[in-house]
Amino acid sequence: GEDVEQSLFLSVREGDSSVINCTYTDSSSTYLYWYKQEPGAGLQLLTYIFSNMDMKQDQRLTVLLNKKDKHLSLRIADTQTGDSAIYFCARVLPVGQAGTALIFGKGTTLSVSS
Amino acid sequence: EADIYQTPRYLVIGTGKKITLECSQTMGHDKMYWYQQDPGMELHLIHYSYGVNSTEKGDLSSESTVSRIRTEHFPLTLESARPSHTSQYLCASSDSLRGSYEQYFGPGTRLTVT
Numbered sequence: 248g249e250d251v252e253q254s255l256f257l258s259v260r261e262g263d264s265s266v267i268n269c270t271y272t273d274s275s276s277t278y279l280y281w282y283k284q285e286p287g288a289g290l291q292l293l294t295y296i297f298s299n300m301d302m303k304q305d306q307r308l309t310v311l312l313n314k315k316d317k318h319l320s321l322r323i324a325d326t327q328t329g330d331s332a333i334y335f336c337a338r339v340l341p342v343g344q345a346g347t348a349l350i351f352g353k354g355t356t357l358s359v360s361s
Numbered sequence: 362e363a364d365i366y367q368t369p370r371y372l373v374i375g376t377g378k379k380i381t382l383e384c385s386q387t388m389g390h391d392k393m394y395w396y397q398q399d400p401g402m403e404l405h406l407i408h409y410s411y412g413v414n415s416t417e418k419g420d421l422s423s424e425s426t427v428s429r430i431r432t433e434h435f436p437l438t439l440e441s442a443r444p445s446h447t448s449q450y451l452c453a454s455s456d457s458l459r460g461s462y463e464q465y466f467g468p469g470t471r472l473t474v475t
Contacts, residue, residue: 278462282466287471288468289467289468289469290404290451290453291466292464292465292466335404347392349406349462351404353401353402353403354402354403
């Protein structure tokens with residue numbers, strides 16, 4: 248299977264909560280990230296979580312990490328139309344001797360209807 | 362907010378032309394990366410650099426080349442563009458002093474080779 252997997256689409260109504268899920272295969276991942284990409288733009292770092300944490304909250308965003316199941320989720324409270332975008336889950340991968348790169352999932356397209 | 366810039370944002374060019382995609386960052390980050398994003402939105406690492414005069418190829422084979430003569434500048438060059446090079450190219454940087462390894466992305470260059 249893929250290293251980092253995400254469902255491809257999620258559709259919600261404005262004001263509802265959105266939950267975007269991600270699973271990964273490498274349990275040695277130290278950091279896991281959520282990025283947001285709006286049309287025609289680059290990736291914006293939303294938040295990240297260290298592997299020894301279970302949860303991290305930042306305003307409307309809540310990240311939950313289940314290390315045993317290798318499952319990561321991003322919850323967006325009170326979803327707005329401006330939250331419509333592609334959300335990428337990523338994990339850090341050691342690259343070479345001293346560098347690090349990220350492995351990304353294929354992205355989840357979040358569509359918010361009013 | 363990250364300060365990483367890419368030019369041009371959009372480029373349409375004919376087959377066989379030589380092109381250089383520019384990437385600059387003003388954050389003093391030592392590591393820089395180039396990703397290729399395919400139409401399905403999946404991201405693939407094509408080049409990375411640990412610092413000045415250091416460049417390495419990523420996991421996706423690419424006919425492009427890169428250079429890192431200055432810390433802030435990481436241009437990508439295609440000697441002879443082909444339609445198969447049509448893609449979105451994203452540049453990113455990170456600070457190895459930050460143990461969280463997060464990367465900051467530029468807005469991307471959308472390249473179309475006709």
